[in-house]
Amino acid sequence: MKTLKYCFLIGLSIMMYNCKEKQKELVVEVYETSATGNKLTRVTDFQVADSIATIKLLPNNKYQTITGFGGAFTESSAYLLNKLSKKNRDTILKAYFAKDGARYSLTRTHMNSCDFSLTNYSYTPVEGDINLEHFTIQEDKDDLIPMIKDAMAVSEDGFKIFASPWSAAPWMKDNNKWVGGKLLPKYYDTWALFFSKYVDAYKEEGIEIWGFTVENEPHGNGNNWESMHFSPKEMTDFVQFHLGPKLEADGKGDKIILGYDQNRAGLKEWVDEMFRDEASSKYFHGTAIHWYESTYDYMPEALQYAHAKAPNKYLIETEGCVDSEIPVWQDDAWYWKKEATDWGWDWAPEHQKHLHPKYAPVNRYATDIIGCLNNWVDGWVDWNMVLDRQGGPNWFENWCVAPVIVDPDADEVYFTPLYYVMAHFSKYIRPGAAVIGLENSDKSLMVTAATNPDGSTAVVIFNETETPRKINLTLNEKTVEISIGAKALQTIVIPN
Template sequence: MKLLKNTLGRVAAVSLSMGMLAGTSAWAGPTAQVVWTSEKNPGDGAWFNGPISFPYALSQQASATFTNPTSTSATTISVDPTAQYQTILGIGTSLEESTVFNLARMSAAKRTEVLKKLLDPATGSGMNFLRITLGTSDFTGRTFYTYDDRPYGQTDTSLTYFSIQKDIDYKIVSTLKEALAVNPNLKIFASPWSPPAWMKDNQSLIGGKLLTQYIPVLATYYRKALQAYQAQGIPIYALTVQNEPLYTAPDYPSTSITSDQERQLIIAVRNELNANGLSGVKIWAFDHNFDSAASYVAPVMSDATANAAVDGIAFHDYAGDPSAMTTVHNSYPSKNMLMTERSWWGTAGADRMAQYFRNWSVSYNAWVTMLDSTIKPEQWTGTPGPTMLIQNAYTYDTYWALPEVYLIGQYSKYVQAGAKRISSSYGSSTTVTNVSFLNPDNTIASVIINQTGSNQTFKLVSEGQELLATIPAKTVGTYKWTRQSTGTPTNLLANPSFETGSASSWASEWHNAAVAYKVDTDYPYLGSYKLTLFEVGAYQQLLGQSLSVSNGTYTASVYVRSGGGQNVLRLYAKNYGGAEKTAEIGSGVVTNYTKYTISGIQVTNGTIEIGIWADANANNWAAFDNFELVKN
């Protein structure tokens, strides 16, 4: 069996129609890169028997050009890059031990080839986000283990026997180093399936419940694991404190952890990390199914200390609907939503990914990357479906790629870390569906999904321009173009989006009881940073920027989100030669970033101060980004 290369179909020209408005000449707008991947026998166990050809695999098509709008009738996908939502963290898969077991049987050259196919942003699918397990999961070729296993009846509360040596011996560590060599921008997060058995009521890695008395030592155990990986040159970006805390499996590592136990554990882990030089590691709560998310996380997030310790909430997709992420997001809008486990097949799977992102997920991770042709190794309770890569069980350097490698690549190769999901029409499963992103390099990536059995013609409409195209049946297309300059006037404010990582240039500051502002990275509107107002007690906070300007008329604006509850929350303009002007944000909840504007500021004295003022109650928060002052 040979890797699919030349068996893939050659490209077909994309169908375009150049249009013109009545009474105007034809006009050529930006040119879009067009890439297609098709499905083939999605989820079919026949893939374990050997490779099957399919027409498109991240296959470049003829480029497509935006034109003036046409009168052609077609499904319309409207893309609005001015309406921006969550910032994308990463898209990828898992390097759980089953995959590592099979990779380790390959020659070094072939293993590098596989990792490049998955992770290389230039030649591969460009995945940049990996999940690993702390100790074994159900997908392993090994005897189940943790990092501090003791004989039955013995404990080790001092963690004297702690060691990740098995992860080294089993090539997990070396494989991750190779992955980082292929893509140095990888982010890696970790999930445990079970604490050591002596911390549980049944004294077993399989099933059972965490004993509350061991929460402090379990927090230390996690910290030591992250430190051990860091010492190996593998930084861990984030940790989920328990995989699927509501499920106790009958025959593989798992642990029941209540919401209250998770609340205590998160606080303990945050304290451990902060005290040991790991304050940058993110903690993600839950890590289980949609249907139980809201009820499970409420007791965790209602605790102010736990809430402050949590960066995001992780989800699996084995029960419930992705809309649960929007429900949870609306309750905790400053927290990231993350899709940490679920593998899908075909164009339906690509559409499910679109639904994750349209419901506020900042990430996507598939689960289990490569089993062999005998569906090994694994110790799950059921029979796994085909993984995105399959290794020949008898000739280890032989493997084949399923369409899913490339279907995920339709996202991961073209949606950059730091991209913003932007407003777009979803479409329809009977025509095409869509999700769109604005990358940090000012390119737009629009993923079009055709789940139907026939070719579909559609229009991409964005900023007054139209791209008319046809996509084949059962195919996903990514259409990527550079957003054209809107010719906006110069922003006169310095550090308007806090991209220095600080509030430099914002020197007009006053507070009462405590400094209630900070610059952070949670859900910025643009770039990597934003300004946040928050304090556990009632507070008053002013922050502004004064500058010299020429006399004339100006407009000031800022994008705002808020949890509501403030007595006063406003954007202000003052010291410009006239009475103070304000844009009142008020006490209501502002779920999505909303632009607040002060217009008609008539400067007569050559100076102006722009800023924000809050008179807030305890635990009120607001986020600000992309301040702007322009001369009309």
């Protein structure tokens, strides 16, 4: 009898030990995109790896709150969707916005035309119409508005949309041209009214505008396509004395205003001016940035400075893409190779050439988004959602790459690896998530993490090396051992 009792106690102890050990194991779901062919693929069998990285999550160290991830509605993308079969059009919209797709939550569009329009156009076609009595968004009704409304119908969660002007109509500018020049001071009030009218016009179409950037690329773009120049002081004065008060007076004071909207190297002088005092800061809700300053440097010092200057304001990456490239069609391997070049490869001044080496598009996206999240950026928006095999249409022939490339004549669709890179973030790090701290023993891996409003945690790891890594991941004293392949991006989801 004593022997039986003893055996029972031993068995009970073993069960309790095993149970305790199980409780210590972290339950995770792992999704991977890799050079070997995974495309946001659920991974359950992990590679053998000699090298071990230890990643410890620090959920009590909370940083910025996520606004969202997504891409831009452009006339070019909308036009191409309208040329595809209904099946392919629906497939693309669901891939971007549906619950089982990328779940885009933050989007952009253009006011008046931009380079990714079919031609130059304005909502204010009548010269001297200072009260904008002839304001019309008719140009957007064939392609752009239907794309936005169809995306809204697909999205269960909804998404924010902000709008950016590339230029006022030439008649409002000192050079009377689409390209370059400045807004004439006598039209500052008219231009502020333009934003208010736009909100009303889109609302009539059933589209709620969340906010604006004041001007796309106020430094200009080398005088190539639609642009309108502002100095930091000119933009700040326009917002403080015209745009902000106008939106407020028209009952639109809740609309978000983001200043700057160009490359990160210029951040310091812009945020210093935008947030120069309480009166100017009142109307700026945050800062918009682009990534075209470098193919590899995400400029953490500039991002840190912008956050420190306005710690309670938005800091959103509003545009980034593989520029100055004709898309490579149906060749996933190219997107993982360091063969792409950007505008700076040919055109950057000599003292800036080092910022523009050849790069792998997947690497650029993954490292920039993770680098941004680890330096206070709360939203990241890609450029065109859809382009054709030429990298257009673009009236200036400024060819670029989009995550989804289509051949409208053959009615074919190519989801490039860039689509899956974007989905690693947009699908699993949701609006309202808090970026959290972590300790990472392997500096060759880039890692970021966020806790979602539903209590789940998403960890994104990028391994651009040729060597797989074993990962020891710990959260709240629970641990799991997994691995990440060579040249791979993983999102690890830890349920609540």
